[in-house]
Amino acid sequence: MDLTETPDIADRFARLATDHAPGQENRHPVDDVARLMRGETMAGRPVDFSHGDVDAFPPPPDAARLVGEAITIGGAQAYTEYRGAGAIRETLAGRLATFTGARIDPEAMILTPGTQGALFLAVASCVGPGDAIAIADPDYFANWKIPAFLGARIMPVTLDYDAPGRSDAGLDLAGLEAAFxxxxxxxxxxxxxxxxxxxxxGAEITAIAALANRFGVTVICDQLYSRLQYRGTDFHHLCAEPDAPDSLVTIMGPSKTESLSGFRLGVAFGTRSLIERMEKLQAIVSLRAGGYAQRVLLSWFAEPEGWMAGRIAAHEAIRDDLVAQLRDMAGVRVRTPQAGSYLFPELPALDTSSGDFVRLLRAQAGVIVTPGSEFSRRKTAGIRFNYSQDHAAAVAAMTRVCAMIARYRSDR
Amino acid sequence: MDLTETPDIADRFARLATDHAPGQENRHPVDDVARLMRGETMAGRPVDFSHGDVDAFPPPPDAARLVGEAITIGGAQAYTEYRGAGAIRETLAGRLATFTGARIDPEAMILTPGTQGALFLAVASCVGPGDAIAIADPDYFANWKIPAFLGARIMPVTLDYDAPGRSDAGLDLAGLEAAFxxxxxxxxxxxxxxxxxxxxxGAEITAIAALANRFGVTVICDQLYSRLQYRGTDFHHLCAEPDAPDSLVTIMGPSKTESLSGFRLGVAFGTRSLIERMEKLQAIVSLRAGGYAQRVLLSWFAEPEGWMAGRIAAHEAIRDDLVAQLRDMAGVRVRTPQAGSYLFPELPALDTSSGDFVRLLRAQAGVIVTPGSEFSRRKTAGIRFNYSQDHAAAVAAMTRVCAMIARYRSDR
Structure with missing residues (x-):
């Protein structure tokens, strides 16, 4: 657990390995797994499950028009305050208040270069060398890497998401209290x-809020995918709790669900003093979210009638097909996602390491996935799929993944 | 000089004050200087010299078309490698090699969200808590703030730029050696x-390279404004030196000179191991420069015939007028800029503090400038102008600035 005490710079970068980071796969050759290969290469359209396919799910129709408009506006849109254009923040505060049910102050909001930008700023505003931070395990890879780079001490708290019959997230609340x-x-x-x-x-969210307030803890809640809720999901916004944490930053953004990743836009809102810190830091990290790109946010939560509902239904259909394929494989554990477009099955014991299997998938099946070790110290037998893909191609690719599991499983 | 030893987080943010940072002025009221005011408010079109006016100097004609094209391309342009699209890096490596005279490897290059992004990544790849870094004084405000935030020890090296008869930059080479x-x-x-x-x-650049290699020092050279060279300027690229530093990152970008700031684009190239570190860090700070915006870089160094020459001539004419106005004021020291669009006159003794005078300029003269304290521990009587402005408006604004100096000078 003690990742560091004011580490020296080489150590710090050694901890930032990006060999398996989503999107970087093509930088890393797969020749080294040739000796492990069983059977032939499988035919089929390659699918990169490391991120969503914005060609299968294109951005809303207004995006291109808005960025063109921004360029025409010129200086006023190019040089916004570091926290982002005031008028855009005001518009978003209203829409996000409607969505979350929380009161949102546009002056306690910052626009960032992607939600990744917001996450870095938020964490770096809260922890420095030697400070302790609790994170869920498993969780987003940068949740591990940002604190490690900052020299913070990481305290993982188990998320027992795949226990039989589980319907909540399975956060170990006693473990969270112990970390606090x-x-x-x-x-x-x-x-x-x-x-x-x-x-x-709801019970988990209420408990997190209560514990945070009892111990004076700041909570950073990344809700990037919270719009993409499937039927039957009862989503709870921590920021809208009656006793929400006194110190709270909520992160959202139109990156993935809306296929606007290419514009690098994120939004964070919450406790004013934290947003002020994030802005001070943004001033030396990237100055501001791209001025022209900011304008694209005007299309967010203002998509054409039915656009979002159609997008959710399409993702739910893909989810259901992929989950059914995985459930047909003996020894694969998978929980049905309630929101977002990620699927994280845990594989049966294989004759190869998890990292090698991921490379073999790329080399033999034309499928890119992200290994569980990017997200967890426990669930290293998991692999992550972003199933925001062409439906038919995703199903065909999952068929190849299942065939690969059959080839390499230890109990075959 | 000892800014810090692994400071606690509140200290760290206290050091990041952005009250006077360029572009943030409108967040800070000027009511507090009412009691200091002498004379009336001056009429005239307000001019914000804290940054360039992209309405006076618009982006090259291709920019909007390229970003539209990028959106049409879709996923391949939205999700590039973290270091930026390979094909764009290859094109830029060729053009930057021609411009600088250095050999440039596209695999030792990274695209970043603005040159600010490159600067943060480069510095954070070299120094951590307790590490010492030498910086020129005066220099860009973030050169002070980034190392301070990272907990590094700053060793300022005097730039005696305004000594009579000076034609080089005036770097104190003995001081640089002492810092090393x-x-x-x-x-x-x-x-x-x-x-x-x-x-x-040329002698200074050669000496910097020799000292860096003798002491095994990494050099980060920010050449953001190196394209905007005025007649008679003999510019020397450190990266093109026969004995260039073994460890060197050069930062450039199309932000200001080309009025492309609104896209947040920067480029860094140099020593491969450093670029690798910068990419690892970018993976957790912002992921990548905006995918669609990256494509705008294809217009860089490929502007229409005469476009850049016209832009330089226009800036030279503004420079000459503003310098002449300042030279007419007794007690103002100013050196004629050789490149870029910044002017940094040192004012005579005033009856107000430098910070108050900057606020008075805003309140009474409709002029925004950046105080010298953002750039220097020595030259706090300086004020910085970005004169990439409408020519007539800039001259009229400088007339008001001179009248304000006359009102507030101690020896009037």
Whole structure:
């Protein structure tokens, strides 16, 4: 657990390995797995499950028009305040208040280069060398890497998402309290959880809020995928709790669900003093979210009638097909995602390491996935799929993945 | 000089004050200077010299078309490698090699969200808590703030740019050597220097390279404004030196000179291991420069015939007029910028503090400038102008600035 005490710079970068980071796969050759290969290469359209396919799910129709308009506006849109254009923040505050049910102050909001930008700023505003931070395990890979780079001490709290009959996220609340007692002054988690797609129950959200306030802990809640809720999901916004944490930053953004990743836009809102810190830091990290790109946010939560509902239904259909394929494989554990577009099955014992299997999938099946070790110290036998893909191609690719599991499983 | 030893987080943010940071002025009221005011408010079109006016100098004609094209391309442009699209890096490597005279490897290059992004990544890849870094004084405000935030020890090296008869930048080479002897393993400087617009002579560049190699120092050279060279300027690219530093990152970008700031684009190239570190860090700070925006870089160094020459001539004409106005004021020291669009006059003794005078300029003269304290521990009587403005408006604004100096000077 003690990742560091003011580490030296080489150590710090050694901890930032990006060999398996989503999107970087093509930088890393797969020749080294040739000796492990069983059977032939499988035919079929390659699918990169490491991120969503914006060609299968294109951005809303207004995006291109808005960025063109921004360029025409010129200086006023190019040079916004570091926290982002005031008029855009005001518009978003209203829409996000409607969505979450919380009161949102546009002056306690910052626009960032992607939600990744918001996450870095939020964490770096809360922890420095030696500070303790609690994070859920599993959770988004950067939730591990950002605190490690900052020299913070990471206290993982188990998310027992795949226990039989589980309907909440399965956060170990006793473990969370123990981390707070042991000195963690920050708790960072994603809801819906990335990589598993599970959402936190009302009871879990209320308990997190109560514990945070009892121990004076700042909570950073990454809700990037919270719009993509499937039928039957009862989503709870921590920011809208009657006793929400006194110190709270909520992160959202139109990156993935709306296929606007290419614009690098994120939004964080919450406790004013934290947003002020994030802005001070943004001033030296990237100055501001791209001025022209900011304008694209005007299309967010203002999509054409039915656009979002259609997008959710399409993702739910893909989810259902992929989950059914995986459930047909003996020894694969998978929980049905409640929101977002990630699927995180745990594989049966294989004759190869998890990292090699991921490379073999790429080399033999034309399928890119992200290994569980990016998200967890426990669930290293998991692999993550972003199933925001062409439906037919995703199903065909999952068929190949299942065939690969059959080839390499230890009990075959 | 000892800014810190692994400071606690509140200290760290206290050091990041952005009250006077360029672009943030409108967040800070000027009511508090009412009691100091002498004379009436001056009429005239307000001018914000804290940054360039992209309405006066619009982006090259291709920019909007390229970003539209990028959106049409879709996923391949939205999700590039973290270091940026390979094909774009290859194109840029060729053009930057032609411009600088250096060999440039596209695999040792990274695209970043603005040059600010490149600067943060480069510095954070070299120094951590307790590490020493040498920086020129004066230099860009973030050159002070980034190392301070990272908990590094800053060793300022005097830039005696305004000594009578000076034609080089005036870097104190003995002071630089002393900093290296005292343990600085990184040297960060901008060429042309921001805020003064002076450029480093061939002898200075050669000496920096030799000292860096003798002491095993990494050099980060910010050349953001190096394309905007005025007649008679003999610019020297450190990266093209026969004995260039073994460990070197050069930062450029199309932000200001080309009025492409609104896209947030920067480029860094140099020593491969450093670029690798920068990419690892970018993976957790912002993932990548906006995918669609990256494509705008294809218009960089490929502007229409005469476009850049016309832009330089227009800036030179503004520079000459503003310098002449300042030279007419007794007690104002100003050196003529050799490149870039910054002007950094040092004012005579005033009856107000420098910070109050900057606020008075805003309140009474409709002029926004950046105080010298953002750039220097020595030259706090300086004020910085970005004169990339409408020519007539800039001259009229400078007339008001001169009248304000006359009102508030101690020897009036």
């Amino acid at each position: 007692r042991a000195g963690a002054k920050t708790f960072l988690f994603s809801n819906p959880n990335n990589p598993t797609g599970v959402t936190f129950s | 002897r005292a343990g600085a393993k990184t040297f960060l400087f901008s060429n042309p220097n921001n805020p003064t617009g002076v450029t480093f002579s």
